[in-house]
Amino acid sequence: MKKTVFNTRILSAEAVKEAADWLKAGELVAFPTETVYGLGANALDAAAVAKIFAAKGRPADNPLIVHVANPAAAEPLARLGPLACQLMDTFWPGPLTLVLPRQKLVPDIVSAGLPTLALRMPRHPLALALLNECGLPLAAPSANLSGRPSPTLPGHVFEDLAGQIALILDGGPVEIGLESTVLDLSGKQPVLLRPGAVTRSQLQPFCGEILLPDDRHQERPAAPGMKYSHYAPKAQVLLVKGADDLRQEWQKNQKEGCSPLFILSQESLEKLPELPGEQVLLAWPAHNMEFFANKLFSCFRQADKLGAKAIIVETVPETGLGRAIMNRLRKAGGIV
Ligand code: AMP
Ligand code: MG
Numbered sequence: 001m002k003k004t005v006f007n008t009r010i011l012s013a014e015a016v017k018e019a020a021d022w023l024k025a026g027e028l029v030a031f032p033t034e035t036v037y038g039l040g041a042n043a044l045d046a047a048a049v050a051k052i053f054a055a056k057g058r059p060a061d062n063p064l065i066v067h068v069a070n071p072a073a074a075e076p077l078a079r080l081g082p083l084a085c086q087l088m089d090t091f092w093p094g095p096l097t098l099v100l101p102r103q104k105l106v107p108d109i110v111s112a113g114l115p116t117l118a119l120r121m122p123r124h125p126l127a128l129a130l131l132n133e134c135g136l137p138l139a140a141p142s143a144n145l146s147g148r149p150s151p152t153l154p155g156h157v158f159e160d161l162a163g164q165i166a167l168i169l170d171g172g173p174v175e176i177g178l179e180s181t182v183l184d185l186s187g188k189q190p191v192l193l194r195p196g197a198v199t200r201s202q203l204q205p206f207c208g209e210i211l212l213p214d215d216r217h218q219e220r221p222a223a224p225g226m227k228y229s230h231y232a233p234k235a236q237v238l239l240v241k242g243a244d245d246l247r248q249e250w251q252k253n254q255k256e257g258c259s260p261l262f263i264l265s266q267e268s269l270e271k272l273p274e275l276p277g278e279q280v281l282l283a284w285p286a287h288n289m290e291f292f293a294n295k296l297f298s299c300f301r302q303a304d305k306l307g308a309k310a311i312i313v314e315t316v317p318e319t320g321l322g323r324a325i326m327n328r329l330r331k332a333g334g335i336v
Pocket of ligand 2: 141142150
């Protein structure tokens, strides 16, 4: 089959109709969501979905999330039990993906052959406008090349996928910057497959006990997609707690002739006045986890561009959004 090379452009909100036309024609369009930019294809068209795997270089056994315009649009796609309906009522539109038993209407390729389907209704106005305009469920993983950080700006998508996809809808910087929470409701007990901006403690009142993937291993194997770390930068990611340990790690790196980059809190930066400004990728304001989450993936891309050998990152407490941040940091460091 001849490969089409697209003149990929970044277009503003008025382009929703053009984007919907491409999707209806079986092509790929990148669009903003509140979490990260997504790479969309008609979820009911196996050939269109295959283009997502090809463009991203995504392994065929890593399932996709399907995005819908409203809860009613989820009904023909998966079996929604009472808990799913309650969670949809409460958290949709928003950054919560639910894994549910898949209906036959959805081609196997979307779920990498699994009997389940991951579903989400995003809250970004452009994503909703696009879903409504095309009238289709959209399979949409993050719009990056496999193994690169998820895109949080339209320029990130362009870097990775220009020429491969029809167009990029420009919604500016995303709101959250980390991928959605993924909650598996297909088994006996809910399992939190991926932490995100909808936190475990927000879900708990509805779900009772929520298992983590490790707990579930005994029950049945984890979803195939779980074995892929989202992103391992070229630089070594060193996770360190607090200003004293940051200084120690820095000195160790310097002795080895390395000038690492830093991602740390402003509080710790103030305790390290000797740190050269050009080595600081990000200093997040005290306790502002939203700010940290929002900038993290951009920082990783920047570190790669700068050819960094090491990034020293200050850890955060694993509560609320901190759990999602630490999850992505560990993956970046190859720790999980
Ligand atoms: P991405 O869209 O790139 O953020 O990745 C989607 C992730 O959602 C996958 O890597 C899986 O971990 C998860 N996922 C999607 N579909 C399923 C499914 N049917 N069962 C379990 N996990 C899923
Ligand atoms: Mg992804």
